[in-house]
Structures are given as structure tokens and as C-alpha cells.
Amino acid sequence: MADKKQFKAESQRLLDLMINSIYTHKEIFLRELISNASDASDKLYYKALTEKINGISRDDLSIQIVINKDHRMLSIIDQGIGMNEQELEEHLGTIANSGSFEFKNALEKGEADVDIIGQFGVGFYSAFMVAHKVEVISKKYGEDKGYIWESDTSDGYTIQEFDYPSHGTRINLYLKENTDDENYDQYLDEYEIQRLVKKYSDYVHYPIEMDMTTSKKKEDSDEYEQVIEHRTLNSMVPLWKRPKKDITQEDYNEFYKDKFNDFSDPLCVMHNSVEGTISYDSLLFIPSQPPMNYYSQDYEKGLQLYSRGVFIMDKASELVPEHFRFVKGLVDSQDLSLNISREMLQHDRQLKLIADKIEKRIQSELEKMLKNDREKYEEFFKSFGLQLKFGVYNSYGMLKDKLQDLLLFYSANNKKMITFNEYVEAMKEDQKEIYFASGESVEKIDHLPTVEMVKDKGFDILYLTDNVDEFCLQMLRDYKEKAFKNINQGDLDIESDEEKKELEKVNESNKDLLETLKEALKDQVQDVKVSSRLKSHPVCLVSGEGVSFEMEKVLNQMPDGQNIKAGRILEINPNHQIFTALQSIFEKDKEKVKDYASLLYDQALLIEGFTIDDPVGFSNKVCALMVEANK
Numbered sequence: 001m002a003d004k005k006q007f008k009a010e011s012q013r014l015l016d017l018m019i020n021s022i023y024t025h026k027e028i029f030l031r032e033l034i035s036n037a038s039d040a041s042d043k044l045y046y047k048a049l050t051e052k053i054n055g056i057s058r059d060d061l062s063i064q065i066v067i068n069k070d071h072r073m074l075s076i077i078d079q080g081i082g083m084n085e086q087e088l089e090e091h092l093g094t095i096a097n098s099g100s101f102e103f104k105n106a107l108e109k110g111e112a113d114v115d116i117i118g119q120f121g122v123g124f125y126s127a128f129m130v131a132h133k134v135e136v137i138s139k140k141y142g143e144d145k146g147y148i149w150e151s152d153t154s155d156g157y158t159i160q161e162f163d164y165p166s167h168g169t170r171i172n173l174y175l176k177e178n179t180d181d182e183n184y185d186q187y188l189d190e191y192e193i194q195r196l197v198k199k200y201s202d203y204v205h206y207p208i209e210m211d212m213t214t215s216k217k218k219e220d221s222d223e224y225e226q227v228i229e230h231r232t233l234n235s236m237v238p239l240w241k242r243p244k245k246d247i248t249q250e251d252y253n254e255f256y257k258d259k260f261n262d263f264s265d266p267l268c269v270m271h272n273s274v275e276g277t278i279s280y281d282s283l284l285f286i287p288s289q290p291p292m293n294y295y296s297q298d299y300e301k302g303l304q305l306y307s308r309g310v311f312i313m314d315k316a317s318e319l320v321p322e323h324f325r326f327v328k329g330l331v332d333s334q335d336l337s338l339n340i341s342r343e344m345l346q347h348d349r350q351l352k353l354i355a356d357k358i359e360k361r362i363q364s365e366l367e368k369m370l371k372n373d374r375e376k377y378e379e380f381f382k383s384f385g386l387q388l389k390f391g392v393y394n395s396y397g398m399l400k401d402k403l404q405d406l407l408l409f410y411s412a413n414n415k416k417m418i419t420f421n422e423y424v425e426a427m428k429e430d431q432k433e434i435y436f437a438s439g440e441s442v443e444k445i446d447h448l449p450t451v452e453m454v455k456d457k458g459f460d461i462l463y464l465t466d467n468v469d470e471f472c473l474q475m476l477r478d479y480k481e482k483a484f485k486n487i488n489q490g491d492l493d494i495e496s497d498e499e500k501k502e503l504e505k506v507n508e509s510n511k512d513l514l515e516t517l518k519e520a521l522k523d524q525v526q527d528v529k530v531s532s533r534l535k536s537h538p539v540c541l542v543s544g545e546g547v548s549f550e551m552e553k554v555l556n557q558m559p560d561g562q563n564i565k566a567g568r569i570l571e572i573n574p575n576h577q578i579f580t581a582l583q584s585i586f587e588k589d590k591e592k593v594k595d596y597a598s599l600l601y602d603q604a605l606l607i608e609g610f611t612i613d614d615p616v617g618f619s620n621k622v623c624a625l626m627v628e629a630n631k
């Protein structure tokens, strides 16, 4: 049998490769080193707990950051478990060897409240992204000798004995010189370090402390002096880890405004701790208004992602579905790794599970709000209803079951927003379809000639005022087996059998007149008919099945609009005086009626909100009529 051999790796090249490719942002080195310091403190705390060592309390442990501008040196110091010679060799001399991972595996679940972060054994090397030389001075708890591990990566590392007063580890980073592209000096700036700690390590549960220079007013004088204060930079306990009963609405509001740069309080807060195959905490917010850039390309959806309180990334877009892209917030999971990258995110099974749960959570919150707090829901819908409608449309109706009951439309009868369900519940027994009409605004739709008769017969109509509305209904097709019906399109079928018969008779006896009008309008209309859907108005224009007028307008506004046209049918009210007038003119002068055909058609176009082809011709014909009336 052939010998089995180990893969060999050129460790220097592997290190270079790793330093330059694992992390996109150099600044995360600080997060990695602080996480290691926190792990080391946890390990000591755990040891003290399990071996009943007196004199070590969690409250005494802290992480110190020291800036030494003269030596271009940044130090991260912990009072944790420390490393002996062998451990320095194993953990820092071997890439991808994680002492923390071994430690975590050896822990019995639930044995102590420790929150080990490290698991891959690569984070430490991120220090070389900003430092040309790194020193690790460490003394293991309970041992006499301290050691110094040194490396500038080019020719490996050295380990020597070193006199270090107490247990724990001090990492000294000698920062690289600035280049044209990179400013390494920023890591010597107190405020920049403070910013990075706040951004990435705010919730590490040991205090991260540093000397900060501030100016203070002198006592009894107007002069200022520079003073050095030893400050804690992190807030330690994340809001989402605090027991819910201890958090006030005010706490949530302040947290939201501060973290997500909003001036207004959120409309809704969802705070959850989930335990199970995957455990996580989530804190989600629905803003009260859409951000300025919400309906533009600039808006980026996503939730902040934390692993054990340590920040991994802003805007993890995989965590919220497109139709709920207005939700802001964060997810913190102990089951995720710090080294997760954007590319890995898309394939991460754990993350997919979290995303599914988050979607369900938002969905049920909205359903609950709609049921229990209608006013608030309507406020929400005013801000983000459009997003839900786009959700239906963009998914080609696949989200029908999830979203249809969250939609609201203006109801002509109720004069307020209602759901499909409310519409259907109030439907007349013999009503087969859900009626709707589209237009620019509720007021304009209300004035459409066709609306009058439908309302008069006691049917409710939903008014559609957003461009996406008709497309959304088209994707939904029906609700509880009731199809959606545009009252301005095709046959309406709202008349009784008797009325139908009567209409047929009128159509038949005026066949010649209607034919003549149709001929006069040539290709402009598909048909001219007497109407059953008009009450007081003389004419209306309806579209044939397929594309409606509103769709025609929207489609033609698009950059690649292909001049789509809805089929036009001119309908004349047989009970209007105009019809009697047409009949008598037709008897006297067949040619004359052709002039009136274009007048009626143009009127109908104007009512529908279209422009007319020949406004001058239209105006001349109106004037001629007036002159004639005076003869």
C-alpha cells in the first residue's frame, strides 16, 4: 500500500496569504486582539471558578490599551490566563491552532458563564496587517516564568524568557509606516481607538480601558488645561442581553436613534431570545418613517451581525427578506464565527435558519399590529405599504399567502383603508368579483364616470392610487376565490337580466348609429357601445381585457417604455340627453354625426386623464357648436 503523506505548506507564504486575504478591513485587528484578551480573561475566571481559587473575581479583570506615540507602539494588555513557552509555540507558532477552540470543546455545556469567542486560530495574525513587528509578552497564571514571543513575519519568530510581573498577556504592535494608500498613524489616535472599540467591541464583558487626553476648565479660571483621564471605552452589557423586564421603551428608543441614526422613535420594537438548533438574540425595529433614501438605489437593507457581542458586520443583507427591507436592527448569535465573510454569509446554513425565523417574526408582528392596533398599522402602511405591494409583484405572486392579508386599499364605501378580507366579508351575496378603479388620487377616481353607477348599485370599490397597485393585483389574481375586477375594463356584469335585455335592444336598434361613430373614429377605438355602467355622465372610455389604462400609463413612463396601448372602447350613456341628440342628428345628417364622434371621444379621453391628439381641433369644434346654438 502506498504511504500516506501529510500535505506540506510553505508557512511563510500561507501566513502572507492569510494576512492579506481573510479580512477586508485592516481595522478589525483590534477587535481580534481584544476578543483574545477577553477569551483569556474568561479562561482565568473559569479556572478560578472550577478550582475554587480565591482572590480572582471577574470584576477585577480588565483589558488595557496603551498608546506610545514615540515608539509607534500600540499595546493590548490583559490579566487573563496567559501562555507559557509551549503554548506560545503551539498557539502563535502554528497557524490555525486555536487554544480557545480546544478550551471550548473541553468545557461542559452550561458549566460556567464564559463566552469564548475564538475558534479558528487565525485572528491573532491580523495584527500583521498593521504592524511590522509584534511582541507577545505573557506569563501563565500559576507559573513563575514569563516569555516574550517576537516576530516581524519575515523570518519566523523567537521565544525567550522575559521578566513579567504578573500573569496575563501584553501584545505590543509596532505600527507600519504610512503609505500613499494606508494611514497607520490613525491607530495611535486615542479617538480613533475609542471609535474602533465602540464599533467592534462595545459589548465585550470586561472593561476596555485607556488613558484619554481631554481639556478641562481650570477651577476658578476661564482657562482650559489638558488632563489625562483613565476611561472605560465600552458599555459592556449589550441592551439585547439585558432582561426584557429591565428595559424601558425609552431605552429601546434611545438605542435605536443612536445606533441607526434616526431622529424619530421607532414605530415598533421586536426583541427576542431564541434557543434551539441555533441560538440567537435579535433586536429589530420598524422605523416610523422611511429614510430619505429608502426608495432609491442607495438604500442598503440588512441587519447588524454580532457573534457573542462582538461586531462582525453592518448590513448583513441575507438576514432580512426584500419585502421587509425596511426593518433595521441586529442579530447576535453565539453559533456564528467572527471570521464569517460576506461571501460565506450567502452559503451559511445557520444564517439561513436565523433569516427564516426573523422573517416569521416580522410577519407575525405585523399581523398582530393589524389586528390589535389598527391606527399604528395604518401609520406603518403609509410608510412601507408600497414595499409590501412590490413584494407581491417582484415575487410574481409567490408571496401571495404571506402578504395579501397585510395589504390595505382605500374603500369607496368606508372612506378609509381596508383589507381584502374586510372587503370580501362585506360583499353582497351575489357579488362575484372584487371591484377596483385606478387613478392618480382618491379624489380623481371618485370623479370617474364609471364609479358612480357601481357605487349606486351598492358595490364597494377599492381605489388604487400607486403605480404598482394594478400589477400587484394582477399577480395576486384573486382573493378567497374572488377575482379582482377593474370597473373600467371589459364587461362589468352588474346589471340585472332585464337590464341586460333592454341594453341589447338599444344596441340593436342603434346599430347603424354606433357603426357610423365607430367608423368615424377609425383605429382609435376597438368599439363604440351603449353603456350600462353610466348614470349621469354622457360618455366614458373603458379598456378591453388585458392591459388597462393605468397600466398603459405606468408602462409608458418606464425608461424602456414600448408605447403600449390598452384597447379603447367608447361607451355612451343611452339614458343621457346626448344620446337622444345623436339619434336625431343621425337621422337628419349622417355626416354631421362623425364630427360629434371625435368630440365625444376626446371628452372621454380627458376624463380618463389622457391627453388628446388635436386640442386645437377639439376647441374649434366646441366653438362651432356654441355658434350654432346661437343661430
Ligand SMILES: Nc1ncnc2c1ncn2[C@@H]1O[C@H](COP(=O)(O)OP(=O)(O)OP(=O)(O)O)[C@@H](O)[C@H]1O
Residues within 6 Å of the ligand: 032, 036, 037, 040, 078, 080, 081, 082, 083, 091, 092, 097, 098, 099, 100, 101, 117, 118, 119, 120, 121, 122, 123, 124, 125, 169, 338, 339
Ligand atoms: N491574549 C491572549 N492570552 C492568552 N492566550 C492567547 C491570547 N491571544 C491568543 N491566545 C491563544 O492563541 C490562540 C490563537 O489565537 P487566534 O486569535 O489566532 O485564534 P482564536 O482566537 O483561537 O480564533 P479566531 O481565529 O476565531 O479568533 C488562541 O486560541 C489562544 O489559545
